[in-house]
Amino acid sequence: MARSYLVLEDGTVYEGEPFGYRSDAFGEVVFATGMCGYQESLTDPSYQGQILVMTFPLIGNYGTTDDFYQSDKVHARAVVVREYCKEPSDMYAGKTIDEFLRDNKVPGISGIDTRDLVIKIRNGGTLKGAVTEDRESIPDLVEKLKAAPAPSEGNLVGEVSCKTVQRFDENKEITVGLLDCGEKGGILRDLRSRYNVIMFPYDTPADVIIESKVQGVLLSNGPGDPSHPMILKHTARTVADLSSQLPLFGICFGNQVTALALGGKTYKMKFGHRGCNQPVMYEGRVYITSQNHGFAVDDGSLEGTGLVADQFNVNDRTVEGMRHKDLPIFTSQYHPEASPGPWDTSFLFDRFGKVIKEGHL
Structure with a gap:
């Protein structure tokens, strides 16, 4: 099974399973507490430059639909979830979150202990992070994260x-x-x-x-x-x-x-x-x-x-x-x-x- 890693600037590494688009991503790691509305959040331009952690443990249990878009694309640089749903309800029909992220060229990582991750952010504050499938690159990636400016420092x-x-x-x-x-x-x-x-x-x-x-x-x-x-x-x-x-x-x-x-x-x-x-x-x-x-x-x-x-x-x-x-x-x-x-x-x-x-x- 393919593995993916969420790497934080303090050296913490979370191991999970990749889904969505298969690529690396860098951003500010933040969390959102909504039980639903993942499509609206991901397409909100305010998430530009950020890696979005969903605190609700099951994301994607309904399909995406054109009515929920808040812009013309996904703005979050990556998505972190405890579990993503592979067979969503047909309430809205539409695409699965896996298909949705692949179409928007945005990587996802599942199987993460999001409770532990959110506690870390709440206690220590927002951190820069990266998503990668290259385990060997993690030590260098931590040093790059420490040295990199926060995304919010850009325009x-x-x-x-x-x-x-x-x-x-x-x-x-x-x-x-x-x-x-x-x-x-x-x-x-x-x-x-x-x-x-x-x-x-x-x-x-x-x-x-x-x-x-x-x-x-x-x-x-x-x-x-x-x-x-x-x-x-x-x-x-x-x-x-x-x-x-x-x-x-x-x-x-x-x-x-x-x-x-x-x-x-x-x-x-x-x-x-x-x-x-x-x-x-x-x-x-x-x-x-x-x-x-x-x-x-x-x-x-x-x-x-x-x-x-x-x-x-x-x-x-x-x-x-x-x-x-x-x-x-x-x-x-x-x-x-x-x-x-x-x-x-x-x-x-x-x-x-x-x-x-x-x-x-």
Whole structure:
């Protein structure tokens, strides 16, 4: 039987069985806690540069389908599971996860003790890792991992953002802009169900967006470090310039960039939040949310920015959303479009339209 290895930068090696596409992969090893939604997670551009560990012990027990894609391909560099299902339910028909990964040229490794791996990440923090079938290369691979920069040090947003302006005319009353830092298909879907949408590349200047006559701008999710020099030079600058001219709604990466644009700070979390079961306290109520992020807004840095953190994660008190004291700007660190996950907070898309019409929160 063929063997595959997950190698971590601290020298830890997990042995398993290869599936999916047969190749090596390098990335930041992160874990997601969802019991379902593997296709949505794998095709989420926010996983660019990462090796995704699924904590649920059986992955792929239903087939893939076109309805679940969040982009046009798998963005995770590799997938780690305890067990993958070779004969899924025919509920959705579609392909097996093995076929799905092979078609997308992404390797998988199964038979891993994912509980032990997740405990290691939770205790020690996120690690760089690699998947390989070459056992003899492991010692050299560990040294390369130690020396290699983290994937988040690259401009991952530049890899996944659209390259040209795209227009979606839905014959709606309101037209909004979508600044694409790696948007999930679910965000575009929920916007198009309510508004006409013009989608802009992440490095679009504010004056181009203003000239398009959009009435508000949604700042999308995306991968990597929001304080990357290219993001500060382009995206954060655009958000700062737009902040006094148009209503803004930031989601996930867009939440972090909003904080940076107005003078706040962000930081890398120990192991992040990834899954569709994260509790958020908002206006006296707990909402269950879908999340995928490894960076967070520093609450203490918001003083003097005009931004106020008004949503917090119940588990660790990290910032889950902000509003501006005077301007029509609000954000959520979680994903109100879910995909996968709960629909508890989808009302935020309607709130965006209300803010646009009324000009204030």
